[in-house]
Amino acid sequence: xxxxxxxxxxxxxxxxxxxxxxxxxxLVGRGVPSAALDGMLATEKLLGSFDVGRIAxxxxxxxxxxxxxxxxxxxxxxxxxxxGYPNRxxxxxxxxxxxxxxxxxxxxxxxxxxxxxxxxxxxxFSGLEQLFQALFAGIPHEWHNRNEIARxxxxxxxxxxxxxxxxxxxxxxxxxxxxxxLDMAVRAGGRVFLFEFKVLERAGSGAAMAQLKARGYxxxxxxxxxxxxxxxxxxxxxxxxxxxxxxxxx
Numbered sequence: 001x002x003x004x005x006x007x008x009x010x011x012x013x014x015x016x017x018x019x020x021x022x023x024x025x026x027l028v029g030r031g032v033p034s035a036a037l038d039g040m041l042a043t044e045k046l047l048g049s050f051d052v053g054r055i056a057x058x059x060x061x062x063x064x065x066x067x068x069x070x071x072x073x074x075x076x077x078x079x080x081x082x083x084g085y086p087n088r089x090x091x092x093x094x095x096x097x098x099x100x101x102x103x104x105x106x107x108x109x110x111x112x113x114x115x116x117x118x119x120x121x122x123x124x125f126s127g128l129e130q131l132f133q134a135l136f137a138g139i140p141h142e143w144h145n146r147n148e149i150a151r152x153x154x155x156x157x158x159x160x161x162x163x164x165x166x167x168x169x170x171x172x173x174x175x176x177x178x179x180x181x182l183d184m185a186v187r188a189g190g191r192v193f194l195f196e197f198k199v200l201e202r203a204g205s206g207a208a209m210a211q212l213k214a215r216g217y218x219x220x221x222x223x224x225x226x227x228x229x230x231x232x233x234x235x236x237x238x239x240x241x242x243x244x245x246x247x248x249x250x
Contacts, residue, residue, distance in 0.1 A: 023064065024097050032057055033154030034098045035161040035173040035184065038091070040067065040083040047081060058083060066090055092168050099162040102155065103139050117167055121189040123229065129245035132160065132233075136241040156235035157183065157197040180215045191227045194218065194250075200234045200243045208232035209246050218250040 004010065027034075042058035061067040062083060070084035085091035099109070112135060119127040136159070161184060164171050170187040184195040194217050198208040209232035218228045227249060234244030 023060070023066065023094075024101050026060065027057070027098065028101055030057060031154070033161075034095060034102070034158040034165070036154070037061065037067065037094075038084050038165075038171075039070075039174055041073075042081050042083060044079055044081070066094055088168055092166050095162040095165040099159065099166055102159050102162065103135070108138070113163060113167055116163055117169075117188075120169070120186070120193070123189065123191055123227070125229075125231070125245070125247040128247075129242065132245070133242050135159070135163070139240070156199070160184075160195075160197065160233065175217075175220070180211075180217075182212075182215070182217045185221075191229060192221050192224065193229045193231055194221075195231045195233060198232075198234050200236045201238065203234075205234065205244060206232075208234055208244070209248070 027037075040058050040061070042056075042062070046056050047059050047062055055063075058067075062069070065086065067083040068086040070082045073080045073082060085094075103109070112131065115131060116128070119131060136156070161171070161173065164184070164186055172185045173183065175182040175185045182194055183197050186193040186195065194212060196208040196212045198211075209230065212230045212232060218230070221228055230248045230250050232244065232246045233242060235241070236243035
């Protein structure tokens, strides 16, 4: 509050005065995908845990203020708490910190973020594919060798998601429908982009787009009356990059 009054400007003051080095190290060390943070489900007992040495990820994030209780879900008399970011500042700032850790020291990160925003506004899928291939290609080989996080299945999707979330875009992860859960939905430029992520060596070529079509994820957004784009992204563990990027107008 003092920084806000002194500068008379809204900025990420709360986040900047409490650098979450420990938090980022903990999330990465536990292999928690950044996309999984928004929408975590926890029990009352879990959130009440105060054992610092063994504190659950959900409790840590909630007690430190990086996540808050979004709503309460009653399932057969047992209460569960759906967690989410308290505001845009925390979502953007935390994902920027995670992205810095996940992708190494990239001097072009800010410029790439601005380019990502422009490409989404123009629905330039060829440009998006080239951008993300360049982003992953720019991560030093040595970084992969000394970081266990790069071996987690959710690593590639985490880098992808954190770029979007760091921009402050309207992003929904694990978006539920009657036929399953979509990996990520993004609203930008008067359009809705529906993303599905797969690891090529595990799911096979074409699996991401096949799932997008088979599950009918677009049905939930038809009433908006805006262009809906299916975007299938396949990552390769061998090349450590985007191996397949296909987009179709639904």
